[in-house]
Amino acid sequence: MRRLSARATWLWVPLAVAALAGAGPIQAAAPDPGGAQAKAPFDLTGYWVAIVTQEWRYRMVVPGKGEYSGVPLNLAAKQYADAYDAEKETDTCMAYGAPALMRMPLRLHITWENANTLRVESDAGQQTRLLRFDAAETRGAPSRQGDAKASWLTLAPPFRFGGRGGPPGGAPPGGGPPPGGGAPPGGGPPPGLGAPPGAGAPPGAGAPAGGLPPPAKAQFGTLQVLTDNLLPGLLRKNGVPYSDRATLEEYWKLLPLEQGLEYLSITSIVRDPTYFQGNSYITTPIFMREADGSKWHPSPCSLRSVP
Amino acid sequence: MNAPLNNLLCAARWSIGLLAGVVLLAHAPAAQAQVDLSGTYGNVSDQDLQVMKEGPNYVDYGGIPLNDAARATALSHTPETINEIQRQCQPYALHYLLQAAWGFRMWPTVSPDTGEVIAWNMTGSIDREPTTIWMDGREPPAETALATPAGFTTGKWQGNTLVTTTTHFQDSLLTRNGVPASDKEVLTMFFTRQGQLLLITGVIRDPVYLTAPYVLSNVFRFDAGTPINAVTGATNPSACTPAEEVLSVLSGHVPTYLTPQDNPNLLSVSKAYGLPQAAVLGGEKTMYPEYARQLAPDYVRPKTYCTRECCDSGFANPLDRQALNCPR
Numbered sequence: 001m002r003r004l005s006a007r008a009t010w011l012w013v014p015l016a017v018a019a020l021a022g023a024g025p026i027q028a029a030a031p032d033p034g035g036a037q038a039k040a041p042f043d044l045t046g047y048w049v050a051i052v053t054q055e056w057r058y059r060m061v062v063p064g065k066g067e068y069s070g071v072p073l074n075l076a077a078k079q080y081a082d083a084y085d086a087e088k089e090t091d092t093c094m095a096y097g098a099p100a101l102m103r104m105p106l107r108l109h110i111t112w113e114n115a116n117t118l119r120v121e122s123d124a125g126q127q128t129r130l131l132r133f134d135a136a137e138t139r140g141a142p143s144r145q146g147d148a149k150a151s152w153l154t155l156a157p158p159f160r161f162g163g164r165g166g167p168p169g170g171a172p173p174g175g176g177p178p179p180g181g182g183a184p185p186g187g188g189p190p191p192g193l194g195a196p197p198g199a200g201a202p203p204g205a206g207a208p209a210g211g212l213p214p215p216a217k218a219q220f221g222t223l224q225v226l227t228d229n230l231l232p233g234l235l236r237k238n239g240v241p242y243s244d245r246a247t248l249e250e251y252w253k254l255l256p257l258e259q260g261l262e263y264l265s266i267t268s269i270v271r272d273p274t275y276f277q278g279n280s281y282i283t284t285p286i287f288m289r290e291a292d293g294s295k296w297h298p299s300p301c302s303l304r305s306v307p
Numbered sequence: 308m309n310a311p312l313n314n315l316l317c318a319a320r321w322s323i324g325l326l327a328g329v330v331l332l333a334h335a336p337a338a339q340a341q342v343d344l345s346g347t348y349g350n351v352s353d354q355d356l357q358v359m360k361e362g363p364n365y366v367d368y369g370g371i372p373l374n375d376a377a378r379a380t381a382l383s384h385t386p387e388t389i390n391e392i393q394r395q396c397q398p399y400a401l402h403y404l405l406q407a408a409w410g411f412r413m414w415p416t417v418s419p420d421t422g423e424v425i426a427w428n429m430t431g432s433i434d435r436e437p438t439t440i441w442m443d444g445r446e447p448p449a450e451t452a453l454a455t456p457a458g459f460t461t462g463k464w465q466g467n468t469l470v471t472t473t474t475h476f477q478d479s480l481l482t483r484n485g486v487p488a489s490d491k492e493v494l495t496m497f498f499t500r501q502g503q504l505l506l507i508t509g510v511i512r513d514p515v516y517l518t519a520p521y522v523l524s525n526v527f528r529f530d531a532g533t534p535i536n537a538v539t540g541a542t543n544p545s546a547c548t549p550a551e552e553v554l555s556v557l558s559g560h561v562p563t564y565l566t567p568q569d570n571p572n573l574l575s576v577s578k579a580y581g582l583p584q585a586a587v588l589g590g591e592k593t594m595y596p597e598y599a600r601q602l603a604p605d606y607v608r609p610k611t612y613c614t615r616e617c618c619d620s621g622f623a624n625p626l627d628r629q630a631l632n633c634p635r
Contacts, residue, residue: 041466049595049596050595050596051522051594051595052370052593052594052595052596052599053370053371053521053522053523053594054354054355054358054370054523054524055354055355056369056370056593057369057580057582059599060369060370060586060593060598060599060602061580061581061582061599061602061603061606061608062606062608063608064580064608064609064610064611064612064613065609065612065613066612066613067613068613069356069357070353070354070355070356071353072353104596105595105596105598105599106596107596123596124596153467153501154466154467220465220466220467220468221466221467222467222499222501251499251501251506253468253497253499253506253508255497255508255510257495257510261520263508263510263522265497265506265508265524267501267504267506267524267526281353282351282352282353282354282526283352283353283354284352284354284506284508284524284525284526286508286522286524288522295597297596297597297600304603
């Protein structure tokens with residue numbers, strides 16, 4: 001009996017360690033043989049329209065000279081901006097670089113270029129950002145959209161043993177089907193949304209009593225994008241500059257509501273040791289999903305107004 | 308079996324067990340409070356600084372999907388309206404969290420028996436009431452239950468994001484320049500802790516005054532070093548004491564503009580910034596990119612140097628301000 005007990009004990013170690021776990025770490029998803037597309041916790045592909053509800057005037061028209069509010073510019077940057085003359089600018093795409101693009105009033109078309117590259121196109125300015133999940137991609141020369149390294153930050157659905165106290169079968173807290181049992185990405189609002197509070201699976205559902213839930217795929221998460229290797233550009237069309245040393249850190253969140261309404265928030269942190277006073281410039285442009293590309297309106301770059 | 312071999316096998320079993328445990332641990336977050344939101348958060352968003360600090364311009368509704376009723380109400384709003392004695396201590400509704408420069412402290416209420424998080428609590432600020440986000444699955448109260456500026460909020464986790472729903476608001480202001488919000492407002496907020504940052508996006512739906520959801524975002528940073536009073540604006544709404552201190556609202560005078568033409572600010576923003584008046588009056592269409600194209604032909608870019616909210620970020624040095632034509 002003692003021998004049997006000793007043999008069985010080591011089997012419980014992993015279960016005990018897991019049971020003692022507190023909040024699981026939010027972690028960058030490891031490289032996956034199926035690629036980032038297969039591992040995507042949510043579906044970003046499709047058409048998105050910018051919802052311009054904040055900083056409306058700075059974004060919808062070219063603001064006047066000296067309107068730099070919010071951007072932590074240093075003296076050199078303000079002098080640059082004050083001297084800036086759009087009429088003399090030869091590169092009309094100066095304001096369409098990655099640090100500024102998502103704040104423009106425009107539409108996005110997001111597709112998978114390949115299993116490890118998310119392609120983000122804009123209609124205004126006709127720019128293309130390539131968000132690469134494969135770190136092995138080679139770096140090119142500095143560019144308007146720079147080199148963007150992407151990763152999914154996911155928090156796996158809860159893990160619990162069956163029996164007393166739940167599992168809600170591995171269901172996300174607040175309701176929804178068990179892991180792996182939800183709608184596929186892009187198949188409408190994620191499970192559990194719009195359900196009344198406490199409408200999740202009953203305790204014990206979704207997993208055999210005493211058994212382990214099936215391997216889980218995260219239903220929610222964040223897309224992190226780190227961009228560098230940029231050409232100098234403008235944060236605002238009135239001449240607010242960023243330099244070739246600027247970097248961009250972004251967090252893309254899908255925000256699903258009931259009735260198929262979906263928003264995308266992109267929290268954007270621009271840092272620039274050349275033109276900023278040590279601080280970062282933090283904004284969060286919002287997009288709303290559109291059913292199709294019927295309102296897609298490609299137009300060339302312009303420093304005067306949005307064509 | 309001899310003893311050394313037995314010990315070796317035993318050690319191997321434990322090693323395998325620990326390894327498997329670590330693998331499981333990486334995939335085993337807690338079922339309830341998946342992310343600890345506890346802490347003090349200061350506002351670090353750089354967008355709409357003027358709106359957050361001194362407030363929006365009067366008659367400046369671009370990007371707000373307000374309807375005709377809301378616009379009419381907003382146009383009747385005067386700078387003295389909030390000086391009426393019954394309004395002096397009226398807090399803004401919870402959506403003000405997305406428009407204000409103030410931060411907050413957040414902490415859980417935990418079941419002493421199970422350790423489960425029953426609620427997340429948020430402090431108020433100088434002009435916003437505290438909020439409780441109920442996490443225990445309770446239903447909202449009856450429709451006729453007490454309505455307050457903070458409303459009634461429930462929450463649930465979606466992965467690493469706390470999604471909250473707030474109902475039971477009192478009538479209030481959607482914006483500080485007088486756009487109204489009704490007691491039918493429903494506010495959905497998404498809280499995501501990303502490292503030291505707390506990202507909050509709110510979707511405001513109001514069937515009485517809005518024709519589309521009004522979506523706002525704000526960003527806060529975990530800030531344990533700043534005194535909470537400085538983070539939240541030093542006082543709280545309950546400490547407010549109304550007083551008849553503004554002559555124009557004494558003796559029963561009700562500050563209002565009876566018609567839009569009576570509003571002295573009706574054209575001020577469009578004149579100052581070269582915008583068509585229709586754009587300044589807002590509406591759902593002004594939120595979308597096609598409106599930028601519609602605006603372009605009629606927009607006249609200001610020729611004078613900025614005089615408001617233009618040289619505010621760190622340019623305290625008078626010589627710098629002089630060199631940059633900043634207002635003294």
